[in-house]
Amino acid sequence: MKDALHVNNNVLFSLPYTATGEEVYNFKKLAEKDPFQCPYCSAKLIVKYYDERGLYFSHQHSEAYIESKTVDKAEKRYTKQTERETKIHKEMVSIVHDELSTQAKRNSQIIVDYGYKAKSHLKEYPDIWVKIADKEFALSIVTDVKPTVDSTSQSN
Numbered sequence: 241m242k243d244a245l246h247v248n249n250n251v252l253f254s255l256p257y258t259a260t261g262e263e264v265y266n267f268k269k270l271a272e273k274d275p276f277q278c279p280y281c282s283a284k285l286i287v288k289y290y291d292e293r294g295l296y297f298s299h300q301h302s303e304a305y306i307e308s309k310t311v312d313k314a315e316k317r318y319t320k321q322t323e324r325e326t327k328i329h330k331e332m333v334s335i336v337h338d339e340l341s342t343q344a345k346r347n348s349q350i351i352v353d354y355g356y357k358a359k360s361h362l363k364e365y366p367d368i369w370v371k372i373a374d375k376e377f378a379l380s381i382v383t384d385v386k387p388t389v390d391s392t393s394q395s396n
């Protein structure tokens with residue numbers, strides 16, 4: 241890409257199409273100080289130059305790498321989110337996930353994943369994410385439900 245977000249002043253910075261060898265060197269050196277971010281995913285960008293393409297910004301890491309980093313972060317946040325859940329919560333989630341995965345193997349219309357993996361951009365994650373045809377479902381398993389006792393009726 242030709243444009244990157246300049247971190248210091250938050251404006252788009254465009255690389256020139258042509259540059260001398262020295263300018264290429266300077267742009268590359270400048271990028272090493274991390275001032276350029278991808279306007280879409282905020283990843284760090286580096287400057288590359290090829291004769292047939294000219295100067296351009298490139299992700300330092302591949303999209304796959306960024307994707308796996310995002311899922312790593314999401315997993316950590318999900319672990320935090322479920323810290324206060326009961327012990328049985330984890331087991332229940334895994335039982336339901338296994339059961340749904342078995343269904344998904346038999347039916348290509350069904351896709352099952354963990355919430356934090358399928359929707360790693362969310363602030364709060366559902367435990368399980370299911371897609372059936374074009375409909376998405378978020379499942380959260382609640383295990384710390386206590387029966388509410390109506391004290392007035394009990395005293396009768």
Ligand SMILES: [Zn+2]
Nearest residue numbers: 278280281283
């Ligand atoms: Zn990006």
